[in-house]
Amino acid sequence: MKTMRYRIRVIALVLVIAILGVMLWCARALFFPDLAVFPLSPENSSVSPSVSPSLPASPDPWTTTPDPASLPQDPWAPLPQPDLSPSDSGVPAEITPVPSQAPLFDTFGL
Amino acid sequence: MRKHVSFRFRVLALLLLFFAGSFALSASRSGSASLWLLTAAVPGVILFLLLLPSGLFPLDRPSLAAGLTLCGLSILAPVSFGPEEALSQALRCAAALFFLFAGAVLLRIYRPSLPGSVLLSALALGLLSLPLWLPGIPLSPGDGASAILLLGVVSFLSLRLRLPALLCALCGLFLFLLRSDPVSGGIWTLAFILLFWASSGSSLWTGISLCSAGGLFIFWILLTPLPDSAGASVFSRLSAMSVVLPESVPESILPEDSLFLLLGEQYGLLFLLSAVLLAVLLLIRGASLALQSRKQFYASAALGVLLLLGIRALAFLLNLADLLPLPAGSFPFLSLSPETLCTDMFFLGILSGISARNEADLSEDVRLSMLAR
Numbered sequence: 001m002k003t004m005r006y007r008i009r010v011i012a013l014v015l016v017i018a019i020l021g022v023m024l025w026c027a028r029a030l031f032f033p034d035l036a037v038f039p040l041s042p043e044n045s046s047v048s049p050s051v052s053p054s055l056p057a058s059p060d061p062w063t064t065t066p067d068p069a070s071l072p073q074d075p076w077a078p079l080p081q082p083d084l085s086p087s088d089s090g091v092p093a094e095i096t097p098v099p100s101q102a103p104l105f106d107t108f109g110l
Numbered sequence: 111m112r113k114h115v116s117f118r119f120r121v122l123a124l125l126l127l128f129f130a131g132s133f134a135l136s137a138s139r140s141g142s143a144s145l146w147l148l149t150a151a152v153p154g155v156i157l158f159l160l161l162l163p164s165g166l167f168p169l170d171r172p173s174l175a176a177g178l179t180l181c182g183l184s185i186l187a188p189v190s191f192g193p194e195e196a197l198s199q200a201l202r203c204a205a206a207l208f209f210l211f212a213g214a215v216l217l218r219i220y221r222p223s224l225p226g227s228v229l230l231s232a233l234a235l236g237l238l239s240l241p242l243w244l245p246g247i248p249l250s251p252g253d254g255a256s257a258i259l260l261l262g263v264v265s266f267l268s269l270r271l272r273l274p275a276l277l278c279a280l281c282g283l284f285l286f287l288l289r290s291d292p293v294s295g296g297i298w299t300l301a302f303i304l305l306f307w308a309s310s311g312s313s314l315w316t317g318i319s320l321c322s323a324g325g326l327f328i329f330w331i332l333l334t335p336l337p338d339s340a341g342a343s344v345f346s347r348l349s350a351m352s353v354v355l356p357e358s359v360p361e362s363i364l365p366e367d368s369l370f371l372l373l374g375e376q377y378g379l380l381f382l383l384s385a386v387l388l389a390v391l392l393l394i395r396g397a398s399l400a401l402q403s404r405k406q407f408y409a410s411a412a413l414g415v416l417l418l419l420g421i422r423a424l425a426f427l428l429n430l431a432d433l434l435p436l437p438a439g440s441f442p443f444l445s446l447s448p449e450t451l452c453t454d455m456f457f458l459g460i461l462s463g464i465s466a467r468n469e470a471d472l473s474e475d476v477r478l479s480m481l482a483r
Contacts, residue, residue, distance in 0.1 A: 003311050019390055019420065019423055022428055022431055023427060027379065
């Protein structure tokens, strides 16, 4: 009977804790639907798409490879030299000739 | 002592005022005579049962207060659907009160014996197999049969007859599975295994019962005929066997068992949490009665009631929190099903009977100590 009383205590305690735990889980889901359970994991970032649907989701900086074009350029790198070699029209290729009298919307050559 | 009594009376007065005020507010809005009747009847019945003299009929007041409050909430919840719904739920609760007294009387007059255990188990198994023998019968008692089967199994266990108890429990599980009610079967099996572990004290027997129940479940899943098993996924196979619902979880909460959600919709989340706390208080009271009992039969019966009510509440809450993809029935005492209400009241009656037995044991101790002096 002593062992049985001990086991009754254990069962009742586990059952009550389980019910209270699920009750708190339901309350959390209803009161704070966007609260992350594990905020340090990349899946549960603090700003979720459901909070601000107009903003695009930013890529994870820890997993994505950065685009080299988007990186800041080296300020000490030499500047690119303009191509000053003469072309067929006698004008350097870097300077594009603009037709002076060409109609603006003459697409079809009419 | 005076502080204790005044606290109890304050809680009782608060409870009565709450129910009277809630029904009166709804009645004044709708002008329904049924709601005015409930304004007087619900607090009146609660007051009558809680102040019933113990000499006339001993009832366990703490568990009764929790159970009756939940019943009152089940009458209050469908008021928004119409006064007639609330009135019919009140009539269901009033009819279920008969089983409160039946459970208390049964526990007071019953002594564990082999013929009694066999009779109770046979009655429960017969009730469970009723829809199998008579398919057209509208009555298919599942919860009530599990309550009677619990008493039979507990009686076997108190007589140290483990094998008959195990066989009765497995027959009950088998019949639940044949009725395509795996959730009730699962709740019954889990409650029985924990009860068996606490009562028998033998890990070997508990392991045997666990393996037998698990094997029966697997055997049933493998043998259940499927409508279209070719290329079906595991989920669709399980849903075809009604183990898992094919749709999302909220679909599993049927309208007739959604009093809990109706209550939360009308009175808010904090009110709903208070209802869950009431059920927890009822479970704690059941555990306290089991710990105070001197005979194994009463302790096991209180533990069985605690387990069946607690696991049902836990399964319902897990279903509500999207953590259990199973149709988990209804919350204890918050059901529109008359059978479930009667079973819950029967459980309350069993707790009252055990409380009366504990009181009788204590008074006998006092009398013996007076004689020794």
